[in-house]
Amino acid sequence: MQIEYTDPDEVFREMLEAQRVKPKVRNVSIADALNLVLAEDIISPIDVPAFNSSHLDGYAVRSLDTGDATPQKPVALNIKGSIDLGELPPASIQKGDSYRVRTGSYLPEGCDAVVGKEDVSVVGDKVYVAKPVKPGSEVVRKGSDVAKGMVVLRAGRKIRAQDLGILRLLRLDKVKVYSKPRVAVASIGSELTESIEEAEEGKTLNTHAYTLTALIKSVGGEPLYLGIVPDDPKAIRSTILDGLSKSSLVLTIGGSSVGEADLVSKTLQTLSPTMHKHGLKLHPGRVAGCCVVKGKAVITLPGLIQSTINAFVYLALPLIRHLSGLDASRCEATVRAKLAEDLIFHRFPDFKKMTWVSLEKDRDGLIAHPIRGDSPMLNVLVRADGYILTESNKMIVKKDTSVDVSLVPGLSSLP
Amino acid sequence: MQIEYTDPDEVFREMLEAQRVKPKVRNVSIADALNLVLAEDIISPIDVPAFNSSHLDGYAVRSLDTGDATPQKPVALNIKGSIDLGELPPASIQKGDSYRVRTGSYLPEGCDAVVGKEDVSVVGDKVYVAKPVKPGSEVVRKGSDVAKGMVVLRAGRKIRAQDLGILRLLRLDKVKVYSKPRVAVASIGSELTESIEEAEEGKTLNTHAYTLTALIKSVGGEPLYLGIVPDDPKAIRSTILDGLSKSSLVLTIGGSSVGEADLVSKTLQTLSPTMHKHGLKLHPGRVAGCCVVKGKAVITLPGLIQSTINAFVYLALPLIRHLSGLDASRCEATVRAKLAEDLIFHRFPDFKKMTWVSLEKDRDGLIAHPIRGDSPMLNVLVRADGYILTESNKMIVKKDTSVDVSLVPGLSSLP
Numbered sequence: 001m002q003i004e005y006t007d008p009d010e011v012f013r014e015m016l017e018a019q020r021v022k023p024k025v026r027n028v029s030i031a032d033a034l035n036l037v038l039a040e041d042i043i044s045p046i047d048v049p050a051f052n053s054s055h056l057d058g059y060a061v062r063s064l065d066t067g068d069a070t071p072q073k074p075v076a077l078n079i080k081g082s083i084d085l086g087e088l089p090p091a092s093i094q095k096g097d098s099y100r101v102r103t104g105s106y107l108p109e110g111c112d113a114v115v116g117k118e119d120v121s122v123v124g125d126k127v128y129v130a131k132p133v134k135p136g137s138e139v140v141r142k143g144s145d146v147a148k149g150m151v152v153l154r155a156g157r158k159i160r161a162q163d164l165g166i167l168r169l170l171r172l173d174k175v176k177v178y179s180k181p182r183v184a185v186a187s188i189g190s191e192l193t194e195s196i197e198e199a200e201e202g203k204t205l206n207t208h209a210y211t212l213t214a215l216i217k218s219v220g221g222e223p224l225y226l227g228i229v230p231d232d233p234k235a236i237r238s239t240i241l242d243g244l245s246k247s248s249l250v251l252t253i254g255g256s257s258v259g260e261a262d263l264v265s266k267t268l269q270t271l272s273p274t275m276h277k278h279g280l281k282l283h284p285g286r287v288a289g290c291c292v293v294k295g296k297a298v299i300t301l302p303g304l305i306q307s308t309i310n311a312f313v314y315l316a317l318p319l320i321r322h323l324s325g326l327d328a329s330r331c332e333a334t335v336r337a338k339l340a341e342d343l344i345f346h347r348f349p350d351f352k353k354m355t356w357v358s359l360e361k362d363r364d365g366l367i368a369h370p371i372r373g374d375s376p377m378l379n380v381l382v383r384a385d386g387y388i389l390t391e392s393n394k395m396i397v398k399k400d401t402s403v404d405v406s407l408v409p410g411l412s413s414l415p
Numbered sequence: 416m417q418i419e420y421t422d423p424d425e426v427f428r429e430m431l432e433a434q435r436v437k438p439k440v441r442n443v444s445i446a447d448a449l450n451l452v453l454a455e456d457i458i459s460p461i462d463v464p465a466f467n468s469s470h471l472d473g474y475a476v477r478s479l480d481t482g483d484a485t486p487q488k489p490v491a492l493n494i495k496g497s498i499d500l501g502e503l504p505p506a507s508i509q510k511g512d513s514y515r516v517r518t519g520s521y522l523p524e525g526c527d528a529v530v531g532k533e534d535v536s537v538v539g540d541k542v543y544v545a546k547p548v549k550p551g552s553e554v555v556r557k558g559s560d561v562a563k564g565m566v567v568l569r570a571g572r573k574i575r576a577q578d579l580g581i582l583r584l585l586r587l588d589k590v591k592v593y594s595k596p597r598v599a600v601a602s603i604g605s606e607l608t609e610s611i612e613e614a615e616e617g618k619t620l621n622t623h624a625y626t627l628t629a630l631i632k633s634v635g636g637e638p639l640y641l642g643i644v645p646d647d648p649k650a651i652r653s654t655i656l657d658g659l660s661k662s663s664l665v666l667t668i669g670g671s672s673v674g675e676a677d678l679v680s681k682t683l684q685t686l687s688p689t690m691h692k693h694g695l696k697l698h699p700g701r702v703a704g705c706c707v708v709k710g711k712a713v714i715t716l717p718g719l720i721q722s723t724i725n726a727f728v729y730l731a732l733p734l735i736r737h738l739s740g741l742d743a744s745r746c747e748a749t750v751r752a753k754l755a756e757d758l759i760f761h762r763f764p765d766f767k768k769m770t771w772v773s774l775e776k777d778r779d780g781l782i783a784h785p786i787r788g789d790s791p792m793l794n795v796l797v798r799a800d801g802y803i804l805t806e807s808n809k810m811i812v813k814k815d816t817s818v819d820v821s822l823v824p825g826l827s828s829l830p
Contacts (some may be wrong), residue, residue: 030625031625034629034632034633034825041768048429048793048794062519084605084606085604085605085606086604086605086606086607086617086618087606087617088616088617101723103719104619104717104718104719106607106617124705128640144792145788145792145793145794146793146794152794152797153797156728158798160825160826160827160828161626161627161629161630161633161825161826162626162724162797162799162826163797164622164625165622165625165626165720165793165796166621166622166625166627166793166794166796166797167623167625168621169620169622169793171598171611171614171620173611182481186805189500189501190499190500190501191499191500191501191502191519195499196586196588199586201503202501202502202503202521203499203501204501204519205583205584205586206580206583207579207580207583207584208580210445210446210579210582210583211576211577211579211580212576214449214576214579215576217449218449218576226474283609284517294645303518303519304518304519305580309577328480332829333828333829334776334829336779336780337720337749354502361749364751365780366751374561377559377560378463378560378561378569378577378580378584379463379560379581380563381567381576381577381580382567382577382581384577386667402528406692407829410574410575411474411576411577412575413573413575413748414747414748414749414750414822415748
């Protein structure tokens with residue numbers, strides 16, 4: 001199959017439309033929900049706090065009763081008792097009365113202010129207030145944190161630490177989240193080995209699978225490593241079919257360039273794909289491809305590591321995000337940075353270019369340093385904190401340009 | 416014990432110096448090393464690639480032999496054979512000879528260039544080269560990715576996906592990483608319950624422990640939840656001692672404000688702490704404290720959630736990072752953002768102030784929106800993406816000021 005280079009966004013769109021796997025929903029205990037993606041809007045069934053409550057340790061009063069208080073002539077109020085934390089409040093407070101309260105104590109009906117214990121004197125069962133207390137003073141209003149009926153968290157949110165507290169506050173035990181999509185990975189190439197001994201004898205140690213499975217985990221998928229497959233159409237075919245039966249998405253690494261070893265693309269053709277593209281207008285990464293077989297995507301990542309990662313970021317990352325209930329974007333976030341030097345492209349004018357950069361902090365913000373180095377170099381990626389995507393037909397981006405640096409979970413880091 | 420407010424940085428420094436727990440080192444398989452902190456410099460024992468190798472599929476040649484080539488009079492070279500991936504190369508190449516190679520094939524001594532197969536014609540056992548090939552052309556030089564002796568990764572680095580690939584490339588099976596420090600958490604307060612039924616009857620549902628244990632996990636610790644402890648000095652004492660025996664650091668939540676319930680600080684005093692502070696010049700969070708007992712830190716976090724989190728970020732986060740082999744900073748990273756509105760403080764002039772903000776993206780970068788809301792409100796934190804720290808004696812930060820927003824793993828998110 002001749003490589004025909006296609007706009008990579010178009011390829012992704014076609015693949016997304018042709019594949020029929022949908023995000024799956026499951027129930028999970030709140031204690032296990034951290035970092036999962038919420039699959040339902042969370043609407044509060046209750047007011048928080050459930051009653052007006054006290055903002056400090058002191059005395060719950062009716063502000064009206066304190067209107068005439070002066071340091072010379074403090075108002076004396078009866079201490080009717082204490083309202084402790086964890087107690088329902090008395091039904092209401094009567095004229096001239098007060099209750100001892102703690103921070104968070106619920107307040108009775110009619111009580112509209114709290115005076116801090118530092119601001120009163122107590123003699124026997126009377127509390128003396130030396131100045132008028134404003135209505136609402138030191139009162140945390142019923143429903144002021146969360147009002148009944150309020151949407152507290154929206155579907156599609158990646159659940160954070162503080163969300164667990166509020167989910168529990170709303171008295172929820174479980175929430176609906178999206179299941180992590182299982183992503184199968186096969187390394188293709190007779191030259192590959194997992195054995196350090198065989199690597200000493202010239203074989204290529206399989207390193208990409210380590211990086212890829214870690215990336216899949218980091219972006220929200222569940223990797224299933226299928227091992228090394230030799231350059232043999234039968235073996236490739238049965239591995240891909242095995243992967244398709246066990247996962248939502250199959251990634252192959254290697255065997256995708258034109259030539260003797262372009263076995264994956266040819267083999268995929270025998271599986272009656274409903275869509276099939278080989279060749280992206282993306283550099284590095286142009287020999288990547290993808291197809292859809294039995295409603296599931298198979299993405300063929302090139303073997304040179306930068307191309308592997310670029311094609312992963314361009315085609316696999318947004319699909320994994322989509323299958324996890326997130327938006328199908330190619331990063332988790334972007335940050336603005338100033339380009340440290342000119343970025344000049346000499347080849348592939350009508351291709352998009354991905355440039356990995358390291359980030360450095362200076363007084364005014366972030367500086368992006370393009371990392372020089374060839375596609376096979378793993379060391380480039382070790383120094384990388386994020387990538388810049390340059391549109392096709394743009395062959396130079398000048399130094400000091402403000403660029404968007406995309407961050408990929410598991411790969412990126414901010415200084 | 417009277418609260419005496421102290422500079423929070425000073426308190427942290429004292430605690431760090433007084434506690435005697437050190438980061439622990441263990442060996443871990445590379446497959447399990449993602450997100451752990453490297454405890455050794457990784458120095459490459461080998462050159463990568465091990466030999467000069469080919470950058471594409473084609474023919475390995477001596478550039479000298481092609482000096483006279485023209486389209487009219489191509490130079491014919493003998494094809495001596497193929498060098499496949501995973502094969503050691505022949506010792507050397509002779510004048511007038513060439514080898515069929517694939518991308519990544521090792522090259523023999525004396526071969527200094529590769530010609531792509533698209534740029535040659537082959538007839539029988541001869542390959543015809545139609546123009547001179549430059550020395551070094553399409554050759555990936557031995558050691559050009561990683562040179563023997565080079566420091567590839569430094570101790571203290573949080574291991575990323577791409578690092579796993581390079582560690583494997585260097586033929587390592589295991590690496591030294593720091594152990595995750597175990598962090599014990601006790602929720603203090605007789606008003607607390609874990610039961611939704613009891614919460615209906617007025618008790619306070621314990622929600623903070625969910626948030627705190629998730630935060631501990633996210634920042635690199637291993638949480639050990641000790642449960643709810645009633646307001647009883649004996650119970651508090653035995654729980655803290657239990658926590659100290661099982662972990663590197665104990666956090667208590669609640670029971671730290673002045674008054675009837677200031678039991679934790681008093682109880683800690685009975686444990687002969689080598690340092691003990693109660694009160695931070697930090698708002699919100701001022702009633703937090705810490706001490707060191709038996710060489711381990713006990714941090715007393717206030718019970719109102721924003722104060723809980725602020726004190727966690729100020730005292731616990733940098734200690735957990737330190738015990739994980741990271742720098743003792745109060746965030747994972749900071750980003751620059753423009754303040755969306757004036758930040759005005761009315762109280763606590765000589766205190767540092769922590770303001771939680773939500774982040775929004777606009778054309779020029781990030782905008783930080785201070786989140787209004789009181790210390791007990793969990794909802795404030797749900798909207799928070801990071802925090803701004805304002806120095807003491809600074810009572811206003813003007814709209815549009817460029818501020819540093821600190822990001823806390825597990826709590827923060829970038830738009």
